[in-house]
Amino acid sequence: MNCGYVALIGRPNVGKSTLMNHLLGQKLSITSRKPQTTRHRIRGIKTSEAGQAIFMDTPGMHSDEKRVLNRYLNKTADSTLLGVDVVVWVLDGLYWHEYDERIFKKLEAAGLPVILVINKVDKIKDKQAVMAFFAEAKQKYPFEQIVPVSALKNTNLDVLEQHIMALLPEGELIYPEDQITDRPERFFAAEIVREKLTRRLGDELPYAMTVEIEMYEEHPNLCKIYANIWVERSSQKSIVIGKQGEMLKKIGTEARLDIEKLIGQKVFLQLWVKVKKGWSDNERALQGLGFIDTE
Template sequence: MIDTRSAFIAIVGKPNVGKSSLLNALTGHKIAIVTNRPQTTRTRITGVLTKGQTQFVFIDTPGLLKAKNKLGEKMVKTVKDSVADVDAAVLVVEPTGEVNKAELDLIEGFRSRKLPAILAVNKIDLVEPKEKLIERIAKFTHLYDFSAVVPISALQEDGVDILLQEMEQFSMESVHFFPDDAVTDQPERVLAGEMLREKILLNMRDEIPHGTAVSIERFQERGDILHIDATIFCERDSHKGMIIGKGGNMLKKIASEARRELEDFFQIQVNLQCWVKVKENWRNREGVMRSLGFE
């Protein structure tokens, strides 16, 4: 008889509802980058939490949106594939507003698979009066028989422990698929690239970040210093100039912020070198996307 349990849980929702913040709160580590821009998460990121005999494996997915290029198509496919092979899902929604098409599509996916799902109403710290929260919950529970409804604030980690308790019902007897001290399946160089991309997203104007990608060319620890060489790809020469900035100031700012976070995460001094290169229309070029890790 197996004395351990596991549960695979997909975290889904429209863009900017706080899925990555929730993943970080659940695992207790920043393994997914967080900004207020759509398409921050582009790939399927796995977070792992082992509590006692139960191992939770969380699948953080891109926000479901209308694809405008081949990269967008891959992101939509990632969401649908992630929901297809899990034990349950957590639908993360905002505390006010109408149910939109992306959320309706996700609920239809639950229904077609008869997938158990929890409704996590995020950002409850931002809603007043609380009657609006009740109205919002009613709109979703009318559409699907959720296993539980949990109001949360992922950023303040309010209600996250209750959400985790509700997820326990989906665990089953199983071996643990990851070491008990694991927090993610992401390679270290991928985490480094995402940390750098987060700083680009936070510092640049709207039209530039979506057309950027980061490739880590070197990730090597020598002595007590971690040497990281990174190439930032963008789609236009004009974007390259803006990322570099006047006298290189913008690139220096991005790299400096990324280096501080890398040092905090890896607990070692980091020597980060960044270059910017142009790859026109890379989000529609299969070969380029594969080389950047978008399988």
């Protein structure tokens, strides 16, 4: 069987998390239209007759490193190239960005087989432009394959998966057949709450927030989850809570329903909103909130 690790890389908001979720046939990574929704490296494991692919969803690679959190996101994305067998580089259109030149250099240094994926291809009407971009891409880098897909609509994902499996080395299964991730359920509970916050709130606020599970209690017929939503300023706390607590109530209800789907059990979810000034630019605060990977 072919088994190995696959890094999904690219700039923020190109659809890496959506792509991994659809390749797995199950939602693991949270998604939104806002950049930098993914903050942690998440492994999604797919086992089939052809073998086992361990997909590594990563934060988007970006040039803004003004805060410690931004530097952490870039470091996490870069470190994913260590110890993988195949790289899938995701673009969301027929153009290169300035930061893509840095990605080329990282890939050259890594010396790994790379598949270029053009996502959201259903939005591109000019097929000749697609072919011209493919020819240009082949001149820029020796990609193993260039695959146009629509992750959201499952277009061409079977072809992409075949190319990935063909590049993975032969070997025994790394994880049990029925395992789909290496992250615990409490991690995904926090991520689901953060997804609802990100989708419900304005453009800037999600970047000043994080979610911490304070207590996760599993009982025979009920899972009790107590979570803190950390913001950086008192004014942000008021926005998250909303008028008479309505915003927080909506977020809590949406998150609870999704967590129940994930774990297949009734959930009691209690949310508190707390202020931790400057947490996103404080290394000690980030470590306390679980942002520093030890791998």
